[in-house]
Amino acid sequence: MCKVKRKGERTISDTVLIQKVLEGNDHAFRLLVEKYRNDVFRTVFAVLRDQKEAEDAAQEVFMKIYTSLPKYEGQGFKTWMTRIAVNHAIDVKRKQVRRREEVVDALEQAALATPRDSIEKEIIEQDRRRLVRSKLNEVPENYREVIYGFYIAEKSYQQMAQEQNVQVKTIETKLYRARSWMKKNWKEDDFS
Template sequence: MEAVRKGERAISDQVLIQKVKSGNNHAFRLLVEKYRNDLFRTIYAVLRNQKETEDATQEVFIKIYTSLSQYENQGFKTWITRIAVNHAIDVKRKQNRSQEDIIDVAENEILRTRWESVEDEIIHKEKVSRVREKLHELPENYRNVIYDFYIADKTYQQMAAEQNVQVKTIETKLYRARNWMKKHWKEDDFS
């Protein structure tokens, strides 16, 4: 009884295929209804994503429809399953390639950012080093305020509290120290 059903199915597939080749779109809808679940399961086994599988299944049926003229009666279910598996593998490859591209872009961005931050850090350290070398040339009353502000990164408030003076006094000392440096040092000394 099972063999008869398979034979009937093959015959009805052949009849439906002939009708589709003759331009009967309803016959193709019957084929889609008949094999939709089988192809969905086959494609899902490769993609493991329902939305992607739904899209791929539709694309496979379009491929089947456009390739039906090349079908040579060699087992319809086997033929459409092969198309489905090949298409699913292609989709999976594209996904992997795009994920690799995204990863490459992210890695390059991270490396570039690290490189820039390392480069900035080195430049900053060199400038601090040059300032430290020149610091001993400053008059002592300016040296401490320049060191605290530029090298120790202290705020005006912190410096005023440590020296037990007003913030305005610190501003004045920094102003005078900067003027002294402008008069006595050239910009080339620091570049």
């Protein structure tokens, strides 16, 4: 059992602190936050790889922990809390990707600003992009990021490897497997 020690007091177990929080003692929750804030920060930072985003996400994780505490069933508190932190960080990461896609869409739209006589071409291009995006959702999740990064965001292997904190060879392998999957599962007619 993990213990918190305050100046001049005996150690207090997580179970006792949790019970006090459930009884309305906010100071007990502050002690839990103080005890686990570094663990929560490290967990979300491992996923997000951005100091500011990780700080914000860690605060949001503690709010989730506070509101979810009545559902806590006494299994390892640190494990339970870490699972909440990981899930929240993954959600934040997904939102970041969606925001990037929206920015790319806005930039594409600005680049496509054309005279009226080519509106038909613009509509066809939008439909094609929409189709590619919907098809991209069919791709297994572990290939999606590398396909998006290489073909839509036009990043180099080195950029993607650096962002994902992996070797360039890993990116090459993922992209090769993603292409193989697409050849096997998609027909050229789907895009014409």
